[in-house]
Amino acid sequence: xxxxxxxxxxxxxxxxxxxxxxxxxxxxxxxxxxxxxxxxxxxxxxxxxxxxxxxxxxxxxxxxxxxxxxxxxxxxxxxxxxxxxxxxxxxxxxxxxxxxxxxxxxxxxxxxxxxxxxxxxxxxxxxxxxxxxxxxxxxxxxxxxxxxxxxxxxxxxxxxxxxxxxxxxxxxxxxxxxxxxxxxxxxxxxxxxxxxxxxxxxxxxxxxxxxxxxxxxxxxxxxxxxxxxxxxxxxxxxxxxxxxxxxxxxxxxxxxxxxxxxxxxxxxxxxxxxxxxxxxxxxxxxxxxxxxxxxxxxxxxxxxxxxxxxxxxxxxxxxxxxxxxxxxxxxxxxxxxxxxxxxxxxxxxxxxxxxxxxxxxxxxxxxxxxxxxxxxxx
Amino acid sequence: xxxxxxxxxxxxxxxxxxxxxxxxxxxxxxxxxxxxxxxxxxxxxxxxxxxxxxxxxxxxxxxxxxxxxxxxxxxxxxxxxxxxxxxxxxxxxxxxxxxxxxxxxxxxxxxxxxxxxxxxxxxxxxxxxxxxxxxxxxxxxxxxxxxxxxxxxxxxxxxxxxxxxxxxxxxxxxxxxxxxxxxxxxxxxxxxxxxxxxxxxxxxxxxxxxxxxxxxxxxxxxxxxxxxxxxxxxxxxxxxxxxxxxxxxxxxxxxxxxxxxxxxxxxxxxxxxxxxxxxxxxxxxxxxxxxxxxxxxxxxxxxxxxxxxxxxxxxxxxxxxxxxxxxxxxxxxxxxxxxxxxxxxxxxxxxxxxxxxxxxxxxxxxxxxxxxxxxxxx
Numbered sequence: 001x002x003x004x005x006x007x008x009x010x011x012x013x014x015x016x017x018x019x020x021x022x023x024x025x026x027x028x029x030x031x032x033x034x035x036x037x038x039x040x041x042x043x044x045x046x047x048x049x050x051x052x053x054x055x056x057x058x059x060x061x062x063x064x065x066x067x068x069x070x071x072x073x074x075x076x077x078x079x080x081x082x083x084x085x086x087x088x089x090x091x092x093x094x095x096x097x098x099x100x101x102x103x104x105x106x107x108x109x110x111x112x113x114x115x116x117x118x119x120x121x122x123x124x125x126x127x128x129x130x131x132x133x134x135x136x137x138x139x140x141x142x143x144x145x146x147x148x149x150x151x152x153x154x155x156x157x158x159x160x161x162x163x164x165x166x167x168x169x170x171x172x173x174x175x176x177x178x179x180x181x182x183x184x185x186x187x188x189x190x191x192x193x194x195x196x197x198x199x200x201x202x203x204x205x206x207x208x209x210x211x212x213x214x215x216x217x218x219x220x221x222x223x224x225x226x227x228x229x230x231x232x233x234x235x236x237x238x239x240x241x242x243x244x245x246x247x248x249x250x251x252x253x254x255x256x257x258x259x260x261x262x263x264x265x266x267x268x269x270x271x272x273x274x275x276x277x278x279x280x281x282x283x284x285x286x287x288x289x290x291x292x293x294x295x296x297x298x299x300x301x302x303x304x305x306x307x308x309x310x311x312x313x314x315x316x317x318x319x320x321x322x323x324x325x326x327x328x329x330x331x332x333x334x335x336x337x338x339x340x341x342x343x344x345x346x347x348x349x350x351x352x353x354x355x356x357x358x359x360x361x362x363x364x365x366x367x368x369x370x371x372x373x374x375x376x377x378x
Numbered sequence: 379x380x381x382x383x384x385x386x387x388x389x390x391x392x393x394x395x396x397x398x399x400x401x402x403x404x405x406x407x408x409x410x411x412x413x414x415x416x417x418x419x420x421x422x423x424x425x426x427x428x429x430x431x432x433x434x435x436x437x438x439x440x441x442x443x444x445x446x447x448x449x450x451x452x453x454x455x456x457x458x459x460x461x462x463x464x465x466x467x468x469x470x471x472x473x474x475x476x477x478x479x480x481x482x483x484x485x486x487x488x489x490x491x492x493x494x495x496x497x498x499x500x501x502x503x504x505x506x507x508x509x510x511x512x513x514x515x516x517x518x519x520x521x522x523x524x525x526x527x528x529x530x531x532x533x534x535x536x537x538x539x540x541x542x543x544x545x546x547x548x549x550x551x552x553x554x555x556x557x558x559x560x561x562x563x564x565x566x567x568x569x570x571x572x573x574x575x576x577x578x579x580x581x582x583x584x585x586x587x588x589x590x591x592x593x594x595x596x597x598x599x600x601x602x603x604x605x606x607x608x609x610x611x612x613x614x615x616x617x618x619x620x621x622x623x624x625x626x627x628x629x630x631x632x633x634x635x636x637x638x639x640x641x642x643x644x645x646x647x648x649x650x651x652x653x654x655x656x657x658x659x660x661x662x663x664x665x666x667x668x669x670x671x672x673x674x675x676x677x678x679x680x681x682x683x684x685x686x687x688x689x690x691x692x693x694x695x696x697x698x699x700x701x702x703x704x705x706x707x708x709x710x711x712x713x714x715x716x717x718x719x720x721x722x723x724x725x726x727x728x729x730x731x732x733x734x735x736x737x738x739x740x741x742x743x744x745x746x747x748x749x750x751x752x753x754x755x756x
Contacts, residue, residue, distance in 0.1 A: 003601055003602050033499075036430075045602055046588070046601060046602065047585070047586050047587065047588050047600070047602065048588065048600040050585055050586050050619065050694075050695045050696075051694075051695050051696040052414075052497045052498070052499065052694060052696065053496075053497050053689065053696050053700065054685075071683075071685065072683035072685065073599075073600065073683050073684055073685060074600060075683065076597055076598040076601075077598055077600055077601050088683075090683070090685050091685050092496070092685055092686060092700050092702055094704035097496070114504075115503075115504070116503055116504040116505040116508075117503055117505055118431075118470070118475070118503060119430045119431050119503070120430070120503050121411075121499060121500055121501045121502060121503070121504075122499055122500040122504050123499045124499060125493075125494055125495055125496060125497070125498050125499070125523075126492075126493070126494040126498070126499075126500050126521075127494040127495055127521055127523075130494075143504075143505055145503075145505075188582070192577055192582075195577055196574050196577055199570055199573055199577075200574070204566070204570075204602075207425070207428055207585070208425050208428050209425065210424070210425050210426065219454055220454040220455055221451075222424045222425070222426040222451065222452060222455055223381055223424060223454075223455050224381050224423055224424065224425065224582075241428065305449075305450035305451050305453065305466075305468070306451055307432075307449065307450065307451060307468050307469050307470055308470060311431065316428075316429075316430060317428045317429050318428075318429040318430065318431050322431065322470050324470055326472035
């Protein structure tokens with residue numbers, strides 16, 4: 001039972017790359033508490049992360065396989081991964097929810113890297129973390145966020161295959177828009193119809209579906225849907241992060257109903273051209289900040305509240321890096337990115353446009369089927 | 379635009395209860411970084427939490443409404459809640475992702491409570507948290523996990539209404555098992571069919587669906603499905619956490635295909651009786667630990683790897699308290715609980731059984747439709 005869908009060699013390669021970087025950074029171990037990293041290095045995949053009750057720990061030493069320190073309820077599932085050294089405790093525990101067991105492993109290392117930087121969090125109780133530090137007074141805990149991001153940013157062929165598959169599923173689902181969406185349909189039913197379509201077309205989960213609809217445009221791109229019916233003259237935007245074996249797509253589509261205003265048509269056209277320009281420029285060697293400038297030159301607006309124009313994509317809906325003016329990350333072959341320009345319109349309305357690509361030697365390859373070059377009218 | 383589905387009075391009441399408890403605990407403010415608490419006190423609901431890029435902060439002072447310190451991308455959605463004081467910054471930010479803004483609010487308080495205890499995590503970069511502490515050297519950060527849990531543990535009528543509705547949707551979906559599931563169907567298609575059924579019957583999301591199937595029983599209750607077809611003689615278990623406006627159900631059902639072994643029938647019967655006994659005993663005044671003893675006396679096994687026999691339920695799939703021997707939490711009217719005994723069987727197989735109830739003055743009320751008293755055979 002291996003829940004990751006990858007052969008063991010995938011994880012061996014990931015850990016070897018990490019261990020080379022750890023050697024350079026003089027780290028004896030990496031210590032993780034989070035779903036994405038425990039999936040990435042161990043191949044441990046479960047919806048059980050939704051329960052906040054139990055902490056889960058993974059330690060990657062400077063050589064050899066990772067060590068799992070986990071609640072006993074996960075022992076069988078972890079035994080199906082490539083990990084051999086699995087140490088368990090009965091969780092929840094009255095007064096020691098894995099901390100002594102974790103300390104007994106971590107005490108073997110002097111310089112430990114953990115995620116402390118941008119986009120990270122600590123998935124264990126802060127009080128338990130403080131207790132752990134108290135048990136390991138001689139140990140240095142370094143910020144290894146950059147190190148881990150530099151590994152995860154470049155996807156293997158096997159990873160790109162999964163992202164490609166889920167992008168194709170979402171593209172096929174959007175292609176059925178004229179059967180799925182209609183005037184008079186309440187927005188929450190639009191969302192539901194699209195979720196079911198994604199599942200029917202092969203998505204495993206639809207963890208993320210946001211969007212909006214309104215006369216001539218929408219105001220907000222992170223809201224859950226209400227029951228307002230679609231009206232003629234509305235523009236509908238749906239932005240989905242569906243998954244296949246843990247890998248996300250993340251792109252949106254816009255649809256007008258009945259007719260579209262000149263402003264909407266023009267905004268769509270500008271965003272389309274900005275996206276084209278970024279896709280064309282997204283080649284090894286160019287920086288995130290430079291891709292931003294290319295899009296902003298066409299948009300002729302500052303990036304506003306959304307704050308960025310794209311991001312990495314993989315086992316999380318959004319990953320490092322960000323297409324933002326201060327991000328100097330250089331594109332490399334194997335990076336999977338969203339290109340996501342947005343614009344403000346009159347009356348507080350806005351429009352977003354998004355595609356998913358993989359950076360290749362030469363031209364980038366589209367993973368999402370390119371949106372129509374004119375705003376589609378249903 | 380209020381994404382919570384509650385009138386403002388619901389949040390006013392929650393904050394008033396919190397402020398009474400804060401007064402007793404001599405806390406000047408509560409400080410939150412997590413989705414559940416920002417939903418609970420502000421009514422801010424969005425799938426955007428899936429993106430780890432941006433931190434979100436909420437501060438509840440000793441009097442008055444909460445203060446939101448959030449990325450500008452969330453300003454519109456937050457403005458639709460009952461919160462008035464919304465302070466935003468453009469995120470992601472090059473070198474100060476909200477920390478100065480957050481510190482400018484928190485510096486007004488000397489004793490701040492935050493979640494540091496069981497079931498909690500820190501949803502902001504640890505390095506930023508360390509920077510924050512450095513900016514607020516005179517401030518005391520206390521562990522307010524127990525305080526917050528004591529509030530959230532008792533649900534309002536409006537909350538119970540939402541949980542009731544999603545439990546009914548899941549019950550109606552399980553009731554269609556004989557149309558949905560059949561011998562020869564790969565397990566991943568069983569999961570997909572059930573997800574679609576839940577959505578069709580009114581669930582908004584299906585964030586959690588786990589289960590297993592195998593000859594005479596299953597081995598593991600947290601795995602994603604593989605493609606193994608259901609065979610005659612299999613027992614299938616599905617455990618779902620579907621949601622409606624942010625409120626979860628969490629219960630499972632077992633189905634045998636073709637026939638069931640004596641051991642499976644007997645195990646099911648024991649678990650059914652243990653669940654009945656716990657439901658019957660679950661009244662105001664009884665402790666979690668005592669409910670455990672009642673179930674364990676019938677099961678005559680220790681609780682094994684699963685570690686507990688039920689838990690709280692609400693805006694998270696699992697909430698405080700736990701039905702475990704060391705949890706002395708006393709049942710109160712308004713608590714929503716899962717009753718979830720499990721047993722080991724021969725050959726490493728296991729069985730789980732789960733219902734959702736709300737504690738009432740007098741007898742508890744079932745939220746899930748009670749499972750059949752004998753293992754159903756499809």
